[in-house]
Each structure stands twice: as C-alpha cells, then as structure tokens.
Amino acid sequence: DAGITQSPRHKVTETGTPVTLRCHxxxxxxxMYWYRQDPGHGLRLIHYSYGVKDTDKxxxxxxxxxxxxxxxxxxxTLESATSSQTSVYFCATEPGTSRNNEQFFGPGTRLTVL
Amino acid sequence: TQLLEQSPQFLSIQEGENLTVYCNxxxxxxxxxxxxxxxxxxxxxxxxxxxxxxxxxxxxxTFQFGDARKDSSLHITAAQPGDTGLYLCAGxxxxxxxxxxxxxxxxxxxx
Numbered sequence: 001d002a003g004i005t006q007s008p009r010h011k012v013t014e015t016g017t018p019v020t021l022r023c024h025x026x027x028x029x030x031x032m033y034w035y036r037q038d039p040g041h042g043l044r045l046i047h048y049s050y051g052v053k054d055t056d057k058x059x060x061x062x063x064x065x066x067x068x069x070x071x072x073x074x075x076x077t078l079e080s081a082t083s084s085q086t087s088v089y090f091c092a093t094e095p096g097t098s099r100n101n102e103q104f105f106g107p108g109t110r111l112t113v114l
Numbered sequence: 115t116q117l118l119e120q121s122p123q124f125l126s127i128q129e130g131e132n133l134t135v136y137c138n139x140x141x142x143x144x145x146x147x148x149x150x151x152x153x154x155x156x157x158x159x160x161x162x163x164x165x166x167x168x169x170x171x172x173x174x175x176t177f178q179f180g181d182a183r184k185d186s187s188l189h190i191t192a193a194q195p196g197d198t199g200l201y202l203c204a205g206x207x208x209x210x211x212x213x214x215x216x217x218x219x220x221x222x223x224x225x
Contacts, residue, residue: 004156042202043202043204090156099144100145100206101147103159
C-alpha cells in the first residue's frame with residue numbers, strides 16, 4: 001500500500017463551476033498520475049507529473065489542468081466543469097525506480113457534474 | 115484504438131469453477147501487469163510478468179506472458195466469491211514509457 005489518499009471522495013457540483021481534486025502520497029514516489037474511469041473506456045490518462053513542477057498531458061487532457069508544487073501533492077483542476085466530466089477519478093503514483101512502471105492507486109473520487 | 119484488448123468483458127461463474135481471462139495486443143510489450151479492482155476502490159497490483167513465456171503463480175491465480183510478449187492470460191483455479199472484481203491488464207510498450215490499460219474483465223463469483 002503506497003499511502004495514497006484522495007480528497008474529496010465524493011463531490012456533486014454544477015456545470016460551469018471550478019473543481020479541484022487533491023492527491024496526497026507519503027511514499028516519496030517520483031511520478032504521479034491522474035486517470036478517469038468510465039464504463040466502456042477503462043482507465044484513461046488525463047495528466048501526469050514526473051517531478052515537482054514537471055507535468056505533461058495525457059490522452060484526455062482537454063478541460064483539465066494540474067499542478068505539483070510538492071512531491072507529495074498532485075492537484076487536478078476542472079476550470080469549468082461540464083457534465084461530460086462526470087466520472088470516477090483515480091490518482092496513481094510510481095516510484096520511478098522500476099523499468100516496469102508499476103503503479104499504486106488511490107481510492108478514487110466520484111465526481112458528479114449536474 | 116485500444117492497444118490492449120481483454121476478454122471476456124464480463125464473466126459470471128459459480129464458486130469452485132476454473133476460469134481464464136485474456137489480454138491481447140498486436141504490439142509487443144516490455145512487461146505486462148495485472149491489477150484487481152474491487153467496487154469503490156482503486157486498482158491493486160497483483161503481478162508483473164516480464165519475460166516471454168514467463169509463468170507466475172499467486173496462490174490460486176496463474177499468470178502467463180506470451181512467448182512473443184504480445185499477450186497474457188490469468189487463470190483462476192477453484193474461484194471463490196472473494197475473487198470477484200474487475201481484472202485489468204496494463205503494460206508499457208517500451209521500458210519506461212507510460213502504461214496502457216485494457217478495459218478489464220468484470221468477474222463475478224457466485225456462492
């Protein structure tokens with residue numbers, strides 16, 4: 001267990017409002033990831049970070065931004081939430097010491113945009 | 115295009131039965147991982163297979179990596195209700211690249 005927490009665990013918001021999801025890890029892992037999980041699409045990568053202040057886009061990054069000011073925290077922001085962003089969001093971390101990219105996941109945040 | 119295809123998508127069996135789920139790709143992967151996800155939780159890593167033809171066992175679960183490193187299988191012997199969950203395969207196409215996930219196999223083991 002990599003000691004990954006996500007907050008909030010559940011959130012209901014309205015279209016057009018900004019939303020920030022937080023991922024916190026206690027393992028000093030180098031890499032952090034944000035995924036969304038939807039029926040029929042599996043896990044899709046939104047953004048990832050390979051170090052403090054170093055981030056890059058994943059396959060479904062439109063409408064999302066991220067920040068990583070400390071090793072332990074990775075924030076995902078929906079600038080103006082839309083109903084299509086209703087999903088379950090998972091944070092994952094990776095030590096960066098293995099060639100196999102094994103990842104450790106948080107418990108998820110269920111976001112509903114009305 | 116999904117690089118990793120898992121089959122079947124859904125599987126419902128009775129306790130005590132054996133089953134196999136598959137993870138296939140047209141691409142070569144440097145390694146493949148299997149995760150299990152229970153309802154309301156994040157995926158948990160079960161195993162990583164690295165060498166073509168490799169077989170790993172985890173109690174009643176047997177994982178195999180294809181000789182050409184394009185496919186993998188997970189066999190469960192004498193399934194139990196506690197095996198219920200979403201089984202995901204994932205892999206980096208090249209060592210160090212980002213993971214690609216399959217859509218998963220949803221397994222239900224009925225008592």
